[in-house]
Amino acid sequence: MSGYNVAIVGASGAVGTKMREMLEESSLPIKGIKFLASKRSAGNKVTFKGETYIIEELTAEAFLGMDMALFSAGGSISQRFAQEAVDRGCVVIDNTSAFRMTQGVPLVVPEVNPQALTAHQGIIANPNCSTIQMMVALEPIRQAYGLERIIVSTYQAVSGAGVLAINELKDQAREMLQGEEEVEASILPCAGDKKHYPLAFNALAQIDVFGAEGYTEEEWKMINETKKIMSDDTLKVSATCVRVPVLSGHSESVYIDIKEDNVSVQDLKDLLEKAPGVVLEDNPEEQLYPQPLTAVGEKEVFVGRIRRDVDKSNGFHLWVVSDNLLKGAAWNSVQIAESLHEMNLVRVPQVGEQS
Amino acid sequence: MSGYNVAIVGASGAVGTKMREMLEESSLPIKGIKFLASKRSAGNKVTFKGETYIIEELTAEAFLGMDMALFSAGGSISQRFAQEAVDRGCVVIDNTSAFRMTQGVPLVVPEVNPQALTAHQGIIANPNCSTIQMMVALEPIRQAYGLERIIVSTYQAVSGAGVLAINELKDQAREMLQGEEEVEASILPCAGDKKHYPLAFNALAQIDVFGAEGYTEEEWKMINETKKIMSDDTLKVSATCVRVPVLSGHSESVYIDIKEDNVSVQDLKDLLEKAPGVVLEDNPEEQLYPQPLTAVGEKEVFVGRIRRDVDKSNGFHLWVVSDNLLKGAAWNSVQIAESLHEMNLVRVPQVGEQS
Numbered sequence: 001m002s003g004y005n006v007a008i009v010g011a012s013g014a015v016g017t018k019m020r021e022m023l024e025e026s027s028l029p030i031k032g033i034k035f036l037a038s039k040r041s042a043g044n045k046v047t048f049k050g051e052t053y054i055i056e057e058l059t060a061e062a063f064l065g066m067d068m069a070l071f072s073a074g075g076s077i078s079q080r081f082a083q084e085a086v087d088r089g090c091v092v093i094d095n096t097s098a099f100r101m102t103q104g105v106p107l108v109v110p111e112v113n114p115q116a117l118t119a120h121q122g123i124i125a126n127p128n129c130s131t132i133q134m135m136v137a138l139e140p141i142r143q144a145y146g147l148e149r150i151i152v153s154t155y156q157a158v159s160g161a162g163v164l165a166i167n168e169l170k171d172q173a174r175e176m177l178q179g180e181e182e183v184e185a186s187i188l189p190c191a192g193d194k195k196h197y198p199l200a201f202n203a204l205a206q207i208d209v210f211g212a213e214g215y216t217e218e219e220w221k222m223i224n225e226t227k228k229i230m231s232d233d234t235l236k237v238s239a240t241c242v243r244v245p246v247l248s249g250h251s252e253s254v255y256i257d258i259k260e261d262n263v264s265v266q267d268l269k270d271l272l273e274k275a276p277g278v279v280l281e282d283n284p285e286e287q288l289y290p291q292p293l294t295a296v297g298e299k300e301v302f303v304g305r306i307r308r309d310v311d312k313s314n315g316f317h318l319w320v321v322s323d324n325l326l327k328g329a330a331w332n333s334v335q336i337a338e339s340l341h342e343m344n345l346v347r348v349p350q351v352g353e354q355s
Numbered sequence: 356m357s358g359y360n361v362a363i364v365g366a367s368g369a370v371g372t373k374m375r376e377m378l379e380e381s382s383l384p385i386k387g388i389k390f391l392a393s394k395r396s397a398g399n400k401v402t403f404k405g406e407t408y409i410i411e412e413l414t415a416e417a418f419l420g421m422d423m424a425l426f427s428a429g430g431s432i433s434q435r436f437a438q439e440a441v442d443r444g445c446v447v448i449d450n451t452s453a454f455r456m457t458q459g460v461p462l463v464v465p466e467v468n469p470q471a472l473t474a475h476q477g478i479i480a481n482p483n484c485s486t487i488q489m490m491v492a493l494e495p496i497r498q499a500y501g502l503e504r505i506i507v508s509t510y511q512a513v514s515g516a517g518v519l520a521i522n523e524l525k526d527q528a529r530e531m532l533q534g535e536e537e538v539e540a541s542i543l544p545c546a547g548d549k550k551h552y553p554l555a556f557n558a559l560a561q562i563d564v565f566g567a568e569g570y571t572e573e574e575w576k577m578i579n580e581t582k583k584i585m586s587d588d589t590l591k592v593s594a595t596c597v598r599v600p601v602l603s604g605h606s607e608s609v610y611i612d613i614k615e616d617n618v619s620v621q622d623l624k625d626l627l628e629k630a631p632g633v634v635l636e637d638n639p640e641e642q643l644y645p646q647p648l649t650a651v652g653e654k655e656v657f658v659g660r661i662r663r664d665v666d667k668s669n670g671f672h673l674w675v676v677s678d679n680l681l682k683g684a685a686w687n688s689v690q691i692a693e694s695l696h697e698m699n700l701v702r703v704p705q706v707g708e709q710s
Binding site: 206 | 504506508510525528529532544548549550552553556557558559560561565568569570578591592593595597599600601602606608610620639640641642644645646647648659660661662663664665666667670672674
């Protein structure tokens with residue numbers, strides 16, 4: 001039977017679970033599949049296309065005979081095992097931030113820069129969830145009219161922080177609805193950071209730890225990954241990343257300056273209506289605009305509230321929403337696998353081989 | 356006994372309740388107080404400084420003998436009764452949008468433009484909640500360095516939409532936490548509009564009805580009121596207003612271009628640290644930044660996450676949070692009353708009298 005042997009690393013996590021679902025729906029020819037996770041989750045059962053599988057413990061040897069591995073078990077796991085997998089002939093699609101900015105590692109949104117895949121050396125990085133959905137919405141505009149500047153403020157869901165964070169938000173919300181004034185927080189805004197704050201009925205202007213110049217690492221990811229994906233170091237990008245009490249579905253208030261003049265809101269709507277991976281939801285008269293609650297479970301990026309800036313004729317505002325676990329993570333990873341297959345790139349180049 | 360006779364119109368509402376509390380804490384000399392509301396709420400009891408009062412039905416005659424009235428019972432009530440009150444010698448501080456853009460009606464944030472009060476003809480307008488907190492944060496910067504442009508994305512709490520909307524959000528959240536997938540919505544995003552969507556675990560990019568050019572009326576309020584309060588028609592302002600599942604406390608991601616060059620983040624921090632009505636909460640190392648949950652119940656405007664734009668040396672980002680029922684509504688109204696008292700302006704000018 002032809003097809004690929006595929007491994008999912010981090011199979012029991014929020015994204016790993018969605019990777020499994022997306023692979024079930026994918027047309028990618030799969031010969032065999034393997035679910036890998038930490039020792040703690042090994043032994044648990046999952047189903048795939050009606051068959052039951054036992055989650056195996058992640059080891060370097062587990063990648064022997066695998067053609068592709070989708071990693072989503074945290075940056076340190078990718079740092080430790082991605083190259084081990086590649087060394088065993090397995091192409092890695094990594095959903096963590098471990099290699100995204102590494103030179104030579106393609107950072108790919110298939111609707112935007114599939115051609116970057118041709119240069120892969122074994123590892124392909126899946127961009128940050130917030131970045132991906134913005135790229136899908138903005139690339140058609142960049143191609144048609146040029147893009148000068150992006151200022152984005154995000155409204156990010158908790159599911160990007162994992163299953164424990166989802167449960168923490170739900171527990172906090174339950175307690176606050178019962179009248180508790182002080183609720184516990186031990187994970188959010190960032191599991192590895194010193195202080196933790198409740199997210200229920202709150203908004204936290206911190207995602208990931210703080211980095212240079214007062215920006216968080218999440219904000220730097222949006223800034224740097226955007227430039228890499230769009231292959232444009234001159235593109236101006238700034239970001240404010242905020243966690244809101246939404247379970248799944250990231251929303252973004254995106255302001256852009258485009259290079260061309262005399263572009264109308266209708267031009268942008270016409271463009272986005274036929275753009276790959278985009279669903280235009282923009283009709284103020286019918287109160288139609290994207291919402292995280294209606295975007296959840298969908299693979300597309302939803303765009304609406306397109307308006308010209310009041311004071312700048314080449315400035316526009318957009319409201320961009322997508323399921324952060326799907327297009328923002330699992331679905332984009334599976335799309336990369338599909339693209340690798342279609343482009344005949346599911347192989348690890350030999351040392352010294354020119355790609 | 357010296358002092359004023361004060362009426363609260365809309366005494367049983369979310370803002371009216373806070374107006375009562377703020378007046379209790381205020382140093383304004385109050386001789387007598389009267390609580391007015393619709394026929395439906397008339398007869399209910401409220402306490403003020405330990406005394407019990409019965410809410411009276413709102414009529415034009417109720418303003419006879421009153422010196423000041425704080426209105427917060429919706430725009431149509433203000434349209435119908437504000438001038439009636441003025442005609443009976445009562446100065447009106449109106450928290451609705453009814454007269455905000457009316458020429459000759461001062462639109463006042465006491466930290467920003469108290470001098471506008473001197474021209475009042477009986478009615479003074481309290482600005483929109485989202486506008487007020489942004490003005491308090493930006494006016495010191497405008498005065499010191501000049502302000503060229505504002506781009507704001509809001510994260511607004513439900514309490515601005517009233518008591519029924521608060522209850523709707525709580526009910527939806529409870530049901531969703533119990534596993535309900537479809538929850539009812541009959542108020543939000545906008546009571547008077549055709550369609551209603553759940554806010555629990557969602558983000559709704561609509562506050563108020565849609566107006567010109569695809570902007571909502573809430574967005575137009577922020578744009579137009581900002582220019583009026585800052586007395587600058589050339590100031591560039593654009594807004595995206597979003598409701599998030601927060602009970603009280605509006606947050607804003609504010610981007611500004613200032614006129615002066617060579618201003619540092621530290622300059623802005625130093626300025627805001629001593630600005631009236633502002634509390635600087637800005638220390639990334641200590642994960643200190645404003646949060647709606649900690650701003651609730653406080654009268655100040657909290658500012659943090661101050662960063663220079665990555666690509667524009669005179670561009671800065673700020674995160675501005677305040678209790679929308681207090682500084683955004685009740686407290687600002689009471690501050691206007693205090694200013695009128697201090698400036699000896701608690702009187703309705705006679706017809707033809709120059710102010």
